[in-house]
Amino acid sequence: MKFPPVTATLVLGGLTALTLALAAAESSNSASDSSQTKLPFSESQAKSGGKVYASNCQGCHGQNLGGGSGPALKGGGFLGKWGGQPISRLHSYISQNMPLGQAGKLSKQQYLDVTAYILSQNGFGAGEKALDSNGLKTNIPKGSGQQVKVPSQLPAPPQGNGRVISRVPTQATLLEAASSDDWLMYNKDYRGQRYSGLSQINTGNAARLQKICSFSTGQQGSFQPGILELNGFLYFTNAHSTYAVNAANCNKEWSSTYTPRTAEPQPVNRGVAAYDGKLFRGTTDGHLLALDKNNGNVLWDVWVADSTQGYFLSSAPIAWNGLVFTGEAGADWGANGHVYAFKADSGQLVWTFDVIPTGDQAGAETWDKASTAAHGGGSMWTSYTLDPSSGLLYVPVGNPAPDFAGDYRPGKNLYTDSVVVLSARTGKLAWYAQQIENDFHDYDTAAPPVVYDTGGRKFMAVANKGGHLYLYDRVTHDRLNKVPVTTIANTDAPLTTEGTRFCPGTLGGVEWNSPAFDPKTGTLFVNSVDWCATLKIGPVRYNAGNVFTGTVNGFGEFDDKARANGWTHAIDAATGDIKWKREAGSPLVAAITPTAGGVVFTGDQNGNFLVLNAADGKELYKDDTGGAVAGGVITYRLGGRQYVAVASGNTSRTIWNTEGRENVTVYALPQGGQ
Structure with a gap:
């Protein structure tokens, strides 16, 4: 998605609050x-x-x-x-x-x-x-800056710079991530459950939490990274830099900054994957990097996609069995998404899956106009889920393009607004679940799904920007339930040139942070945004590298900011029944983390770190972090002490009206105060 022509740097998992000043000017090397x-x-x-x-x-x-x-x-x-x-x-x-x-x-x-x-x-x-x-x-000379020729064949061969000695974390360590005291992946474990078995912080003492330390990048911008904690260090990113910070005192161990080489459609990054001594991250100009976990040095660099055509890599990769998986964002620029697997040791491409099928590929018939398929969209915005027992990779795929002109692209528009399930070893399609056919509201499936077993059944749950939580049977692939988690109104009405108001608007629903699953209670927890918008349809014009929407008012005119709200829902993971819901008073886009202590950690756009009672949603603790919480909220144990780390400071001056320095804050109970 994109916004009206104003400056904004909030990126909404799918959408995004584009930095539109100077018409989405992109950063690169100096001229x-x-x-x-x-x-x-x-x-x-x-x-x-x-x-x-x-x-x-x-x-x-x-x-x-x-x-x-x-x-x-x-x-x-x-x-x-x-x-x-x-x-x-x-x-x-x-x-x-x-x-x-x-x-x-x-x-x-x-x-x-x-x-x-x-x-x-x-x-x-x-x-x-x-x-x-x-x-x-006088004309500004064309092509005057440092010009970098885009390879004709992408992904390009990797450029390698060295090898690491440390091999941590290993595949065996990652397979045990769900029960680890560390936080080793974007969503803690391969299955995306975000559940921690730590219980030192619990319903009886959460009110005594205190701020231990904080680390600021010294920058402002879109700050929505997942955080990893491994062997006593926190690893996280912003648009251009990667950081390693002591997880107990917030002292910086190292930082590594990447300078974009070509166009930069959207300056945002949502984190790293850790595997075999390396950290993997995408860049705003379409590269995938492998960094040495110990010092941040670049080990290899693969040029994955051409950012001059609207592509970039915002999602946190996932690594498994010697492979690292990622995909492109850029659907709102008309870029066609792909899922990739690269060798973790060398960056060599292993397989590719096209999320917009063409020719004789299965699903191509769901695009009625062949000309549209060239710019069909489909983004991977956030991260991925994997079931190690079956070797299946679960990929959330975002909106079609143009975003709002459904009549321009008749058909189901596979595999947009879907979870695509692939063989992680081969990239072959196993099955898929499409949440919305022919989406014309920019209702991306932007956040990764969670896979879990409960009551003798195998489930997949996924939430989207359309404001629903979907439950599926992983064996039969049947949809079992569709649960509203925000205000739903007027979504069946056609968009008109005069304007159509609908809820959630293009900023609503569930954005880039996914539901979490508590196996002790069989509960799913999910945050959402409650904010409506009015959209006016317009002509469809494609211009490579520019947003491709089909409207005359960008991503809509939103209701007054005072009406923007949010919810946390606790939902029975087997039936979809709502156990409780909590109105937040501000949009909720932060990660959510349940624990064995009976508490749920999250944060809000007002800048508060929140601890809720998992049984009823009541607030147990609140602290102002100094900036909107839009990234990871994780917990881990070091030296017998449980900590919580919160990424805050997401800046959006014209959309959410939030401002602050990028910051990671660490909390714990007082020493001896358990």
């Missing part, structure tokens, strides 16, 4: 080879513009123009957008839209000066004369 090209601005003017930038722009776009809660304003992606256009277009966009929420605040001269400064920071040389109305007619 080092353009320094000999002079443009009509003076050196002193650029210097003055730097002061304007520091006072009015730096807070969103970063001290070095590399991006923050707003997009990067320099590099190959920026030049790819504005190169070949007159300076006047860039100047007009800035002067008409910036600073955010205060458009027109600056003087005419200041807008000229800051435009000159941005050009200078992209490597262009100054001329003798200051930028004026005549100079605005």
Whole structure:
């Protein structure tokens, strides 16, 4: 998804709050080879513009123009957008839209000066004369930045840089992840249950929790990572960097930063997988990296997808049996998704599965127009689930494209809005469950499913942005229940040019964090967003690398922010009956974690870390983390002490109206206070 033309960096598992300032400008390497090209601005003017930038722009776009809660304003992606256009277009966009929420605040001269400064920071040389109305007619040279040729064959052969000595965690360790004191995967274990057997923190003492330490990246932006804890260290990501932090005192062990090489459609990343001494993560320009767990050094780099066509890798991979699995995001740009398996030791491609089938592939007949299949969508936004006993990989697949023009692509549109179940060894389709046929509300299946056994049956549960929790039988593949977990209204009504209001809106339902399963009580816990929107349908126009929606008001006009709400539901995992539900007072997009202590850990958009009683949903503890909680909430034990780590500080200045520094905060009971 995407939003109206405003700056926003909240990314909604499927959707996303796009950083739309400067029309989704993308960050990349600095334009080092353009320094000999002079443009009509003076050196002193650029210097003055730097002061304007520091006072009015730096807070969103970063001290070095590399991006923050707003997009990067320099590099190959920026030049790819504005190169070949007159300076006047860039100047007009800035002067008409910036600073955010205060458009027109600056003087005419200041807008000229800051435009000159941005050009200078992209490597262009100054001329003798200051930028004026005549100079605005000059074109920004096309292709002036550091240009990186996209390989004609993707995924490209891996580029390797070394080998690790440590082999932790091993496959055997990961198979025991569900019962481990560590938190070894995005959703703790292969089956995605997110349940911890730790009980030191429980209903009787949760109120005595205290903040132990915190770590800040020093940055602002989309911050929604799952957190891993392994051998006393926390591992997590933001859009460009990967961090290792001491899990008991929050001291940084190392950080590793990746600089995008090509366009950057959406600056977000949701975490790493750990396997055999390596950490695996995707990048905002379509690469998959293997890092040394001990120091963050890049071990191999595979160029998976062409970001100039809207592709990027936001999901946390999963690793098993010598393979690492990932898939692309980019459906809202018309990019067709694929699932990949690479060798964990070398990055060599093993298999590919097309989530938008074409030609004689099974499911191709569900796309009525062959021309649409070229831009059919299907994203992997968050992470994946795997059943080690069967060797089956469970892949959540997002919305079709264009997002809202269902009549443009008649048919079921497989395998969008589905869970696709593949052989992890071969990539062959085992079965699938489609939650919504011919989706025209951007109701992605964005979060991974949870697989579990209870009452003698094998289940799969998955929730989507349409606001339902679905239960399936993993043997018969039958859908057993469809449980609403937020307000559902007017979703059958056609979209019109005048506008159609429906609930949940494109920001509603269950976003990128999945349900959790408590095997002791047979309960599923799920967070959701309750927020409606009005959408106006419009013409369908495809332009490679740009969003592809079929509307005239982006992703809709949302109800007043004061009406945005959220829910936590506890649901019987065998029947789908609702045991209890809790109204949050703010949208809930954070991870949720039940434990053997009878408590549930989560967080809200108001910045609160929350501990709830798993039996009835009553609040046992609340603490302000300093920023919206939109990422992982995990628990682990070190030295006999149970800790909870919370990722917070997700910044969204125009959608959720949240702001804060990216931060991981650690909680525990007082020493001796169990």
